[in-house]
Amino acid sequence: MVVKALLFSLAMLAGGVILSLVMAGIIKVIYMILHRQETPESGAE
Amino acid sequence: MFPFWQIFQGLYTLFTSEPKIVIGRVVLILLGFLVIYLGYKKILEALIMIPMGIGMIGVNAGVLMFDAANYGTIFVDPLVADPIELVNILQINFLQPIYTFTFSNGLIAVLVFMGIGAITDLDYLIAKPLPSMLLAIAAEFGTIFTFPIAIAAGLTPGEAASIAVVGGADGPLVLFTSLQLARHLFVPIAVVAYIYLSLCYAGYPYLIKLLIPKRLRGLPMDLASIPKVSSSEKFTFSIVATAVLSLLFPAAAPLYVAFFVGIAIKESNIRGHLEFLSGPLLYGATFFLGLVLGTLLSADIILDPKVLLLLGLGMLSLLLSGIGGLVGGLIGYKITKGKMNPLLGIAAVSCVPTCAKVAQKVAQEANRRCMILPFAMGPNVAGVITTSIIAGIYITAIPLITW
Numbered sequence: 001m002v003v004k005a006l007l008f009s010l011a012m013l014a015g016g017v018i019l020s021l022v023m024a025g026i027i028k029v030i031y032m033i034l035h036r037q038e039t040p041e042s043g044a045e
Numbered sequence: 046m047f048p049f050w051q052i053f054q055g056l057y058t059l060f061t062s063e064p065k066i067v068i069g070r071v072v073l074i075l076l077g078f079l080v081i082y083l084g085y086k087k088i089l090e091a092l093i094m095i096p097m098g099i100g101m102i103g104v105n106a107g108v109l110m111f112d113a114a115n116y117g118t119i120f121v122d123p124l125v126a127d128p129i130e131l132v133n134i135l136q137i138n139f140l141q142p143i144y145t146f147t148f149s150n151g152l153i154a155v156l157v158f159m160g161i162g163a164i165t166d167l168d169y170l171i172a173k174p175l176p177s178m179l180l181a182i183a184a185e186f187g188t189i190f191t192f193p194i195a196i197a198a199g200l201t202p203g204e205a206a207s208i209a210v211v212g213g214a215d216g217p218l219v220l221f222t223s224l225q226l227a228r229h230l231f232v233p234i235a236v237v238a239y240i241y242l243s244l245c246y247a248g249y250p251y252l253i254k255l256l257i258p259k260r261l262r263g264l265p266m267d268l269a270s271i272p273k274v275s276s277s278e279k280f281t282f283s284i285v286a287t288a289v290l291s292l293l294f295p296a297a298a299p300l301y302v303a304f305f306v307g308i309a310i311k312e313s314n315i316r317g318h319l320e321f322l323s324g325p326l327l328y329g330a331t332f333f334l335g336l337v338l339g340t341l342l343s344a345d346i347i348l349d350p351k352v353l354l355l356l357g358l359g360m361l362s363l364l365l366s367g368i369g370g371l372v373g374g375l376i377g378y379k380i381t382k383g384k385m386n387p388l389l390g391i392a393a394v395s396c397v398p399t400c401a402k403v404a405q406k407v408a409q410e411a412n413r414r415c416m417i418l419p420f421a422m423g424p425n426v427a428g429v430i431t432t433s434i435i436a437g438i439y440i441t442a443i444p445l446i447t448w
Contacts, residue, residue: 001448005193005202008446012438013182013189019293019434020178020427026289027174027282034278 054109058116062108069344070105077101077339080240089243090399092328093335097239100339120340123149123232140340143333149231151224153334154217155303160327161217161397161429162307163319167279169423172272176377176385177393181427183376184393186369187212187362188435195358200351202448203227206439208355211238212362213432214245214396216334221300225440232341233352237359239338245363245396249403250410252367257387261378263412264386266420280312286430294437301433366394370424385420392421395428 051057059067077098084094104120111117121140125131135141147153170177188209195205203226210222211234219238223231253262283305291298310318374390388404401421408415 001202002193002197004446004448005196005205008442009189009192012192012435013185015438016182016185016189016431016435017179020182020431021175023286023289023430023434024174024178026285027171030282030285031171031174031274031278034275034281035272 051110055106058108058110062116065348066344069348070108073105073342073344073347074102077105084243088247090246092331093239093338094243096332096335097339097342100336101342102339104340104343118340118343120343121337123341123346140337144337144341147333148220148337149224149228151221151299153330153337154220154224155299156326156330157334158217158300158303159307159322160330162283162304162309163311163322163327165304165308165311165397165426165429166419166422167282167308167312167426168274169271169420170426171274171278171282173423174427176381176389177423177427178431180370180373180377180390180393180424181395181431183373184366184370184390184395184424184428185213185431185435187365187367188432190365191358191362192439194361198354198358200354200358201227202443202446204230204351206443207234208237208358209362210432210436210439211241211359212366212394213428213435214242214363214366214394214400215429215432216242216396218300218432218436221297222436222439225296226443230349230351230355232346233349233355234359236338236342236347237352237355239334241359241363242396242399245394246399246403249367249391249394249400250407252364253371253388253391253403253407256368256371257375259411261375261387262407262410263415264378264383264408265412265415266384266386266417268416268419271419276312276314280309283308283312290430290433290437294434294441296440297433297437300436304429304433363394367391370394386415386417388417389421389424393424393428395425395432397425397429398422400428401425 059070080094081098083089084091104118107118108116119138121138121144122134123144125134191209191212192205195208207223207227210219216239220235223234287301287305290301307322310322370390370393371387374387377385378387386408388408392401392404394400401418404421405418408417
């Protein structure tokens with residue numbers, strides 16, 4: 001059971017990294033979309 | 046003859062209980078005094094420790110005789126399961142309604158999380174999500190690797206996961222996970238968690254000084270490098286994150302809703318709601334959390350032989366998470382070619398905002414002009430998200446796996 005638990009932990013670490021990257025990607029996309037809308041183009045000014 | 050000495054039942058029950066219980070009661074009363082003193086001196090978190098210490102003293106001193114053979118208190122009985130007995134006890138024990146209706150269903154954890162969301166600053170996380178999230182996952186080392194160690198020590202998977210989550214340094218998440226996976230150990234795990242979370246503030250500076258040289262601790266970061274993040278960006282993130290995380294881990298959805306509704310209220314600037322969440326709700330829930338936890342620390346409950354093991358594993362989990370975070374911080378320092386203060390790693394251990402404050406405090410000790418708090422809040426909040434992801438995985442996966 002200990003080996004199984006260790007494998008589970010390793011899988012969770014990998015899953016955690018992937019999900020963290022996904023969350024970081026989501027945050028980045030939101031930031032880019034909204035930031036572009038709210039920041040006026042320098043040429044437009 | 047009238048038994049005068051039975052009038053003072055706290056003393057009478059102390060002298061007529063079995064020695065194990067007597068020693069347990071005396072030790073817990075003394076521990077209550079110590080906890081109050083350390084809270085008063087701000088060495089431990091006063092918000093939790095002072096009501097908790099008073100609860101500990103009251104419940105262990107105030108044991109009375111129900112009849113010649115039965116001793117007990119009129120505070121709270123966490124072990125009652127029979128519905129008829131529960132209805133009777135609800136009318137006797139003064140803290141029973143709070144325990145039954147807010148602790149045993151996780152509501153208190155959710156209320157605290159709403160308040161935490163309402164005081165959380167998301168700027169650096171939104172502006173620099175990748176370093177924040179990666180530091181946060183490094184600081185989950187204890188949450189992830191205490192699990193197999195706890196299994197090796199003889200705990201069941203549910204118990205092991207519940208104590209491992211202590212390494213996420215997030216009290217509400219520990220309460221929530223142990224209620225879902227190891228309800229029978231909820232009381233000792235919750236108590237272990239909150240005692241250790243208070244110790245973070247006192248203990249982590251020593252760990253930092255042990256692992257990070259002074260030159261790096263005082264490394265200044267450029268505040269002008271944090272891009273401006275608008276309220277609408279933070280508001281949108283809170284809504285999307287609620288949907289995504291709830292879709293992935295429905296078992297932890299109440300916590301996501303609570304945390305992100307707090308953020309959404311803050312960023313939408315609904316002043317009345319914000320004042321309620323960050324004031325009466327957060328402080329009220331924290332007060333009753335401390336008081337009820339203290340009254341749960343009665344000798345008969347805490348003398349469970351597993352408690353000693355839980356104490357060791359809880360400390361190991363927080364220690365591993367602290368080391369993981371700091372190693373992550375050192376890697377970040379190398380990758381950014383010396384632009385990132387490695388203390389951001391300790392902030393990633395979550396415990397909003399305590400660990401971010403610890404990072405700032407230690408950085409300022411090394412360099413008076415060093416201001417890293419706005420940066421530290423990024424990994425700090427990311428730590429809440431990663432811990433809730435790990436807790437969600439534990440709650441969802443453990444019952445599905447044949448161990």
